[in-house]
Amino acid sequence: MANAMAAPTSKLLYLDDLHVGRRFTSGTHTLDERQITAFARAFDPQPFHTDPEAANETLFRGLVASGWHTAAITMRLQVDGGLPIAGGIVGLGGELAWPKATRPGDVLHVESEVVDVVPSRSRPDRGIVTVRSETRNQRGEVVQTTTVKLLVPRRAKMDGAIQKTEGG
Amino acid sequence: MANAMAAPTSKLLYLDDLHVGRRFTSGTHTLDERQITAFARAFDPQPFHTDPEAANETLFRGLVASGWHTAAITMRLQVDGGLPIAGGIVGLGGELAWPKATRPGDVLHVESEVVDVVPSRSRPDRGIVTVRSETRNQRGEVVQTTTVKLLVPRRAKMDGAIQKTEGG
Numbered sequence: 001m002a003n004a005m006a007a008p009t010s011k012l013l014y015l016d017d018l019h020v021g022r023r024f025t026s027g028t029h030t031l032d033e034r035q036i037t038a039f040a041r042a043f044d045p046q047p048f049h050t051d052p053e054a055a056n057e058t059l060f061r062g063l064v065a066s067g068w069h070t071a072a073i074t075m076r077l078q079v080d081g082g083l084p085i086a087g088g089i090v091g092l093g094g095e096l097a098w099p100k101a102t103r104p105g106d107v108l109h110v111e112s113e114v115v116d117v118v119p120s121r122s123r124p125d126r127g128i129v130t131v132r133s134e135t136r137n138q139r140g141e142v143v144q145t146t147t148v149k150l151l152v153p154r155r156a157k158m159d160g161a162i163q164k165t166e167g168g
Numbered sequence: 169m170a171n172a173m174a175a176p177t178s179k180l181l182y183l184d185d186l187h188v189g190r191r192f193t194s195g196t197h198t199l200d201e202r203q204i205t206a207f208a209r210a211f212d213p214q215p216f217h218t219d220p221e222a223a224n225e226t227l228f229r230g231l232v233a234s235g236w237h238t239a240a241i242t243m244r245l246q247v248d249g250g251l252p253i254a255g256g257i258v259g260l261g262g263e264l265a266w267p268k269a270t271r272p273g274d275v276l277h278v279e280s281e282v283v284d285v286v287p288s289r290s291r292p293d294r295g296i297v298t299v300r301s302e303t304r305n306q307r308g309e310v311v312q313t314t315t316v317k318l319l320v321p322r323r324a325k326m327d328g329a330i331q332k333t334e335g336g
Contacts, residue, residue: 043241067261072211076212093263
């Protein structure tokens with residue numbers, strides 16, 4: 001991923017800083033045949049991911065990246081500044097879809113939007129933020145969508161966050 | 169993934185062979201610190217995935233694998249015989265969750281079950297099969313669940329599959 005061009009990392013954001021509708025855009029990553037086949041040999045060794053010749057005879061009509069490779073690149077772009085969450089990007093799970101294949105030469109970036117913010121009732125130091133992300137290629141086509149729940153810390157009390165007072 | 173012990177690959181299955189409730193079990197894969205940090209340096213470079221010392225100071229209290237690494241290993245175990253689908257494992261998307269962290273020394277395997285089979289109305293040569301999978305560690309704890317829609321071919325007509333007759 002040496003060619004991943006990271007977006008400038010903004011100030012890291014806590015739960016208190018996030019609101020529904022807040023958007024983020026990552027840097028870019030350029031995929032090539034070598035990356036696609038190397039990932040696939042390790043994790044998804046199927047002909048349409050490992051063998052450009054054999055891939056021509058499949059329903060993809062050419063080499064395509066494993067969906068899990070697209071997911072991993074998406075994560076890298078978000079860690080490199082595309083989703084500046086304090087405490088790191090800790091996903092609990094969510095939904096994903098691959099509406100279009102990713103191919104050699106594609107230049108990917110990720111656009112993300114906060115779609116839900118829920119402070120924890122039992123743990124006042126954290127909450128759950130739901131982020132919907134679209135991974136797009138150089139033509140603007142969406143190759144992956146994810147909606148993932150993230151564990152996000154709140155600012156410490158001394159930072160001025162208003163806490164519910166017991167019996168108040 | 170050289171230490172992935174593949175389950176014996178059964179006969180490859182077409183849509184016509186699959187029914188709700190059919191189950192599959194993969195071989196196993198043993199994770200170690202080197203694999204976890206190598207994947208994370210490439211795709212998810214956060215301290216709890218790359219640095220055993222720094223990981224002790226995080227909410228994980230030790231090194232854990234990236235969830236996308238667990239997802240990639242799950243795919244490898246399914247390609248290596250854990251989910252013997254004709255035409256390959258072609259996922260369109262679905263849901264995933266990581267209820268528990270994956271750590272160095274974990275021995276993972278995947279248990280899968282067919283939960284839906286829907287022949288295509290417009291394309292008589294294929295259909296969509298939904299598979300729910302649990303990735304479990306050596307203690308039987310579920311570290312990942314996925315529910316994924318797969319594109320699965322039907323047997324060709326000459327193989328004896330009964331096709332709807334036009335105007336019949």
